[in-house]
Amino acid sequence: MALEMTGSYDLAVPREEVWRALNDVAVLKRCIPGCEELEKVSDTELKAKVVAKVGPVKATFRGTVTLSDLTPPESYRISGEGEGGVAGFAKGGAVVRLAEIEGGTTLTYEAEAQIGGKLAQLGQRLVAGTAKKLADGFFKDFAAAVGGAPAGASAADAAAEDGGEAAKAG
Amino acid sequence: MYSFHYRRPTALNEALAVLHADSEAKMLAGGQTLIPTLKQRLAQPTALVDLSRIAGLSGIQKTAEGVTIGAMTHHADVARSPIVREVIPALADLAGQIGDAAVRNRGTLGGSLANNDPTADYPAAVLALNAVVSTDHRSIPADAYFQGLFETALEEGEIIVAVEFPQVDKAAYAKFRNPASRYAMAGVFVAKTAAEVRVAVTGAGQSGVFLWEEAGDVLASDFSPAAVDKLALDPSDLMSDLHGSAEYRAQLVKVMTKRAVASIA
Numbered sequence: 001m002a003l004e005m006t007g008s009y010d011l012a013v014p015r016e017e018v019w020r021a022l023n024d025v026a027v028l029k030r031c032i033p034g035c036e037e038l039e040k041v042s043d044t045e046l047k048a049k050v051v052a053k054v055g056p057v058k059a060t061f062r063g064t065v066t067l068s069d070l071t072p073p074e075s076y077r078i079s080g081e082g083e084g085g086v087a088g089f090a091k092g093g094a095v096v097r098l099a100e101i102e103g104g105t106t107l108t109y110e111a112e113a114q115i116g117g118k119l120a121q122l123g124q125r126l127v128a129g130t131a132k133k134l135a136d137g138f139f140k141d142f143a144a145a146v147g148g149a150p151a152g153a154s155a156a157d158a159a160a161e162d163g164g165e166a167a168k169a170g
Numbered sequence: 171m172y173s174f175h176y177r178r179p180t181a182l183n184e185a186l187a188v189l190h191a192d193s194e195a196k197m198l199a200g201g202q203t204l205i206p207t208l209k210q211r212l213a214q215p216t217a218l219v220d221l222s223r224i225a226g227l228s229g230i231q232k233t234a235e236g237v238t239i240g241a242m243t244h245h246a247d248v249a250r251s252p253i254v255r256e257v258i259p260a261l262a263d264l265a266g267q268i269g270d271a272a273v274r275n276r277g278t279l280g281g282s283l284a285n286n287d288p289t290a291d292y293p294a295a296v297l298a299l300n301a302v303v304s305t306d307h308r309s310i311p312a313d314a315y316f317q318g319l320f321e322t323a324l325e326e327g328e329i330i331v332a333v334e335f336p337q338v339d340k341a342a343y344a345k346f347r348n349p350a351s352r353y354a355m356a357g358v359f360v361a362k363t364a365a366e367v368r369v370a371v372t373g374a375g376q377s378g379v380f381l382w383e384e385a386g387d388v389l390a391s392d393f394s395p396a397a398v399d400k401l402a403l404d405p406s407d408l409m410s411d412l413h414g415s416a417e418y419r420a421q422l423v424k425v426m427t428k429r430a431v432a433s434i435a
Contacts, residue, residue, distance in 0.1 A: 054319070054320055055203070055285060055286075055287065055319075055320035056203050056204050056207040056212070056213055056285065057207060057212045057213055058212070058213045058214070059212060059213075085211075086210075086211040086212070087211075087212055118210055118211075118212065119212070126288070126319070128376065128409065128410060128411070129288065129319045129376040129377060129409065130319060132376065133318070133319055133377075
């Protein structure tokens with residue numbers, strides 16, 4: 001099953017700096033939810049170990065993270081693919097675009113995620129909410145990592161069959 | 171590869187010691203979610219700490235404010251408790267609607283709350299009644315307890331001991347359940363006090379249980395099903411899956427709210 005998500009963040013940091021952070025392994029490691037290991041294989045390829053924890057489920061995914069379609073300092077595509085053993089597989093990616101605005105940079109992303117195997121069968125009712133939560137988590141942490149608090153975060157409505165941004169939980 | 175240690179402490183301190191010494195150990199309450207997850211190999215804890223033999227974790231007590239229910243109390247015991255039926259009948263009614271008889275005989279209040287499944291029933295009652303979740307070292311009000319999809323204010327290794335439910339003027343729970351899983355597609359718990367009306371919704375929100383504040387506000391001035399008629403719940407934050415779209419769930423929430431109110435208005 002596939003999901004699509006979009007969102008945008010205004011950052012009070014120059015575009016060059018945001019671009020540098022997007023290519024910084026240490027920053028990416030801190031922002032990928034559940035990332036325990038992230039190792040550079042080449043300039044555009046990384047090896048990753050990510051622990052996905054949703055409710056009672058805890059699965060360790062090992063796989064690769066690839067940076068492609070690089071157009072510095074405007075946009076790139078970050079994608080990941082991992083095997084979680086009996087849990088199944090997960091893959092996803094996001095096109096990230098940076099636009100200069102007064103006093104900083106607007107980061108927009110269009111992400112999609114796909115899972116298969118047991119996780120997909122059992123977790124069907126939870127996948128949309130979880131994927132959204134992980135994508136939001138990444139970009140929120142990234143915004144914090146590049147320049148303190150974001151100047152204005154506005155996670156836009158999610159596309160596809162997915163509902164939208166996280167509801168106000170009690 | 172899939173073996174794990176099984177511990178069954180008789181004191182809370184023993185359980186805490188095991189959990190704090192091993193971050194990969196997991197608590198076992200009624201096991202209605204955890205055991206199926208283990209069977210599917212979707213979690214592989216190093217140890218299970220069975221809480222069922224710890225003294226003082228189960229039982230139902232009437233208090234000056236309402237009723238206090240031990241975390242390890244089974245749903246079936248809440249459903250047929252004369253105390254709960256007298257003080258907060260809607261809570262007994264909710265417990266009797268959870269899952270099936272097997273789930274109600276094994277599942278526990280604390281287990282349900284610690285898991286915070288977005289379609290579980292108990293979170294709606296706890297949030298609407300503004301109950302207090304007591305753990306091994308502190309008390310957490312419901313408003314601060316639920317923090318999103320499977321997320322709670324609980325720290326790693328923190329054990330729920332009991333939940334204090336305050337008595338309210340009127341309360342009711344209306345649930346539209348999935349006929350196969352019996353999870354809530356939309357479950358609405360309405361609680362009315364002299365000061366306010368709280369409407370908590372489970373089964374529908376993408377991030378789990380939430381308060382429908384708009385409905386609470388209109389019901390505070392006019393406690394009737396008709397008062398809800400004018401409202402429309404925004405579907406953009408609701409769950410969408412093969413059982414129903416977000417728009418469908420928004421409508422279900424409204425209808426369940428009206429049913430709950432109609433049963434006690």
